Amino acid sequence: MVAIFLQGKELTFNEFNFHKDLLKGIKIAGFKEPSPIQETVIPIIKNGEDLVGQAHTGTGKTAAFGLPLMNKIINNEIERVLIITPTRELATQVSDELYHLGRFAGIRTITVYGGVGYGRQIALINKGVQVVVATPGRLKDLYKKGKIDGFNPEVVVLDEADEMLDMGFLEEIKEIFEYIPQNRQTLLFSATIPEPIKALADTILTNPQFISVVGKDESTTNNVIEQTYCVINESQRDEAIVKLLETEKIKKCLVFCRMKREVDRLSEHLQALGFNARGIHGDLEQSERDEVIKAYRRNQIQIMVATDVASRGLDVKKVTHVFNYHIPFDPQSYVHRIGRTGRAGKSGKAITLVTTEEFKELKRIQNEVGAEMKLTTIAIDANASEESCGDFDSLEKRVRNTEITECSIEFIDSMEDMDYHEFVERVVSLLLKDSRTTSALIGYDKESVNIMLGEYLDEQKVARQNARQRKRR
Ligand code: AMP
Numbered sequence: 276m277v278a279i280f281l282q283g284k285e286l287t288f289n290e291f292n293f294h295k296d297l298l299k300g301i302k303i304a305g306f307k308e309p310s311p312i313q314e315t316v317i318p319i320i321k322n323g324e325d326l327v328g329q330a331h332t333g334t335g336k337t338a339a340f341g342l343p344l345m346n347k348i349i350n351n352e353i354e355r356v357l358i359i360t361p362t363r364e365l366a367t368q369v370s371d372e373l374y375h376l377g378r379f380a381g382i383r384t385i386t387v388y389g390g391v392g393y394g395r396q397i398a399l400i401n402k403g404v405q406v407v408v409a410t411p412g413r414l415k416d417l418y419k420k421g422k423i424d425g426f427n428p429e430v431v432v433l434d435e436a437d438e439m440l441d442m443g444f445l446e447e448i449k450e451i452f453e454y455i456p457q458n459r460q461t462l463l464f465s466a467t468i469p470e471p472i473k474a475l476a477d478t479i480l481t482n483p484q485f486i487s488v489v490g491k492d493e494s495t496t497n498n499v500i501e502q503t504y505c506v507i508n509e510s511q512r513d514e515a516i517v518k519l520l521e522t523e524k525i526k527k528c529l530v531f532c533r534m535k536r537e538v539d540r541l542s543e544h545l546q547a548l549g550f551n552a553r554g555i556h557g558d559l560e561q562s563e564r565d566e567v568i569k570a571y572r573r574n575q576i577q578i579m580v581a582t583d584v585a586s587r588g589l590d591v592k593k594v595t596h597v598f599n600y601h602i603p604f605d606p607q608s609y610v611h612r613i614g615r616t617g618r619a620g621k622s623g624k625a626i627t628l629v630t631t632e633e634f635k636e637l638k639r640i641q642n643e644v645g646a647e648m649k650l651t652t653i654a655i656d657a658n659a660s661e662e663s664c665g666d667f668d669s670l671e672k673r674v675r676n677t678e679i680t681e682c683s684i685e686f687i688d689s690m691e692d693m694d695y696h697e698f699v700e701r702v703v704s705l706l707l708k709d710s711r712t713t714s715a716l717i718g719y720d721k722e723s724v725n726i727m728l729g730e731y732l733d734e735q736k737v738a739r740q741n742a743r744q745r746k747r748r
Pocket residue numbers: 305306307308309310313331332333334335336337338372590618619
């Protein structure tokens with residue numbers, strides 16, 4: 276593979292000799308100049324070469340492969356293109372983008388995914404639609420059942436290949452390629468290039484060019500995204516996220532949780548507090564997921580609470596913030612999550628909540644993706660008056676989660692001269708006051724985090740020494 280790092284030349288779309296109808300689509304889409312990945316990969320694709328492109332969504336990669344391929348269709352150099360994406364949402368997004376860019380040239384596009392009837396998809400493919408954007412499961416089904424025998428694309432694009440790997444689609448991808456003619460151009464795009472993706476590229480691509488949108492000194496994560504983290508106690512998650520939602524200047528944001536049930540619980544909690552929030556995860560019906568994403572795109576929803584799967588490759592403009600309510604399971608997910616903001620050259624903020632136990636995971640992610648994350652704390656409104664109420668939710672949670680101790684029973688007995696209601700009211704007032712004064716700031720300060728960091732580095736050192744010893748033996 277040949278590695279090409281981006282130069283940042285100044286080009287316009289006119290220099291690619293695209294058909295005038297395509298240039299019209301580009302103009303109406305408001306693209307003034309090609310993005311760095313477009314500058315670099317368009318000539319390679321036009322040239323008919325295979326390509327591995329390391330780029331995440333938000334870099335303009337859809338148009339980077341879509342424009343030269345549609346141009347080839349318009350010029351009758353090829354008839355059919357197949358684009359494989361990991362999720363239905365991404366398939367729809369890619370096909371929407373291509374439709375908008377290619378509509379003046381009359382390019383016919385279809386999305387093919389599971390959960391809906393086969394008939395229309397089969398009919399359109401067999402009728403000769405030019406661009407098929409498909410998810411692996413349904414596509415493999417159609418090939419295997421012999422429903423699209425005549426569909427022999429001359430170009431195949433694998434989009435977000437590392438996501439397909441994470442979602443367990445690798446075998447399906449390999450099987451799909453058994454049905455596609457060898458004599459083809461193949462393009463593979465991926466935000467990260469782990470070993471299995473390299474191995475896949477070696478089997479399905481021929482002498483590919485290797486393009487990276489990350490320059491030599493840059494990290495895999497995007498510079499325009501300001502990344503911070505806050506070290507909290509487990510019981511402070513809700514309070515922390517609520518404070519962040521109240522104090523950050525948010526146009527639109529994503530809040531990531533690890534579990535589907537956490538998405539449901541948190542979105543309901545936020546709704547109950549009056550936030551314009553909705554949850555999205557893989558257990559929702561496809562129509563519900565579509566509805567939530569549509570409303571989010573149209574700014575009818577401000578806060579989308581999501582699992583990783585539900586938001587893969589999501590390209591929604593003006594997402595100013597990504598909050599990691601829970602730290603993701605792996606570094607790739609971190610890159611994908613925060614890549615939902617800071618899109619199309621806009622800046623964005625990514626704020627990650629971690630407990631002291633999760634601190635090490637955060638460091639691991641930070642090391643692996645080379646991200647610069649700054650420590651932050653979250654201020655609770657310090658100007659509230661003495662009489663104000665404190666935080667009901669966090670108190671409720673603390674009260675419900677507290678076990679009844681023998682001392683408390685003894686204490687209540689000793690207060691039996693006081694009216695029961697008066698007693699309860701006084702205790703609650705005391706607790707609420709406490710919760711105000713004890714938590715003017717959420718999050719551990721630099722000094723405490725430095726101690727955690729020291730422990731982490733010591734552990735790493737010991738692990739390295741042990742590994743060396745094992746090697747010597
Ligand atoms: P993608 O990386 O393909 O998900 O694209 C991210 C966003 O950037 C999409 O909304 C595109 O419409 C937009 N975009 C792609 N290319 C350009 C360009 N050259 N100029 C401005 N916006 C672009």
